[in-house]
Amino acid sequence: MSNNSSAAASEIECDFDGVLMRPFDPCDHDLDANFRLTRFADLSERTKKMPKDVLSKLMSIELKVKGQKETKPEPEPEPQQPKNALDISARGSVFTKPTTLFGDLQLVQGTDFGYPIIDDPYLMGKIACANVLGDVYAKGVVACDNMLMLLAVSTHMTEKERDTILPIMMRGFKDCAMKAGVNVTGGQSVVNRWCIVGGVATSVCKEIEIIQPNKAVPGDVLLLTKPLGTHVALNLHKWMTADGDKWKFLKHSFSEEEVGKAHSMAVKSMCRLNRITAQLMHKYGAHGAIAIAEHGLLGHAETLAACQQNDVALSICNMPVINRMASVATQCGDSFQLMRGRCPEHSGGLLICMDREASIEFCKEMITMEGPSARSWIIGIVAKGDKTVNFSKQRVIDVNI
Structure with a gap:
């Protein structure tokens, strides 16, 4: 199976922000047909964040x-x-008193960077931007004042590849920032063995605009605003297009169409901003949130539990996962650690503590404002406890939007 035929079979036209986008084709840009952006990130199959x-x-x-x-x-x-x-270890930070700026103004910042995880440079730019903004939105901060872009240019790229791909990636980053209502005013670029993309998001706001993550109370429920399994879907798609041994092991259980749909769902999820989520967190009185990222659902839930003011514990019983990706993880011996809650997510959703009644209205309004792809799930509860997480006997919810 050739790379081109695999890509054609696994990619479908996707609607991003009302625009029907064709899969990225290197030939349209006078690049070699076998060009793959992810080849400049040979560390991408596993998260490379420091433990x-x-x-x-x-x-x-x-x-x-x-x-x-x-x-x-x-x-x-x-x-x-x-x-x-x-x-x-935290990707985002809130500088609080005594580093208050003027009056009650406070500085909120989020930063992140990583390797290309998909081959479309425009969408990769959007994902990188959405990922950086995720930690700001997790604090309930809706308005971002400034963004910087961080970019490492791979020494393995030819001059033609560099001059073609990087402007496209930068445009995707800027377009996502524009959708978030913020300008990209600068950044930093370096030469490196691997291609790396990320940024810094900064907001100056009043204390009332920040939702501290430590206000959970017994009786709250845990909401998750994006499905899990992005890391699995991206790697499965990569294996299929390479047609190597890993795909030969799985191809009899998963069709190319299923892999393509899972990959498309993952990309759309990663591109979607958590901005409206942050708005609704204020409206429905959220008691705290954290963005799900490189440490997986359980890793970030542990961080959220540990910072609580009250003696509470989090209990997670549901895992909404991109359709069939839990089965992929299981067949791979859970090498992804998805079923153990440690699988990294890319530009993931927010894990939110919220009153049960409010959470139902929150979920309804999310769909009203952003459409069916903005589903949220109640995945657990907050009870009295010792600031730990109970993660056992999870029910997998296959998500197919």
């Missing part, structure tokens, strides 16, 4: 170097940090 326990160790070393008083090693999940503590 949280390693980061905690490095931060402990930093305190020693600075001569600060060393505290006990923090257990996993890490406890709530004091205001203004440095935590480079």
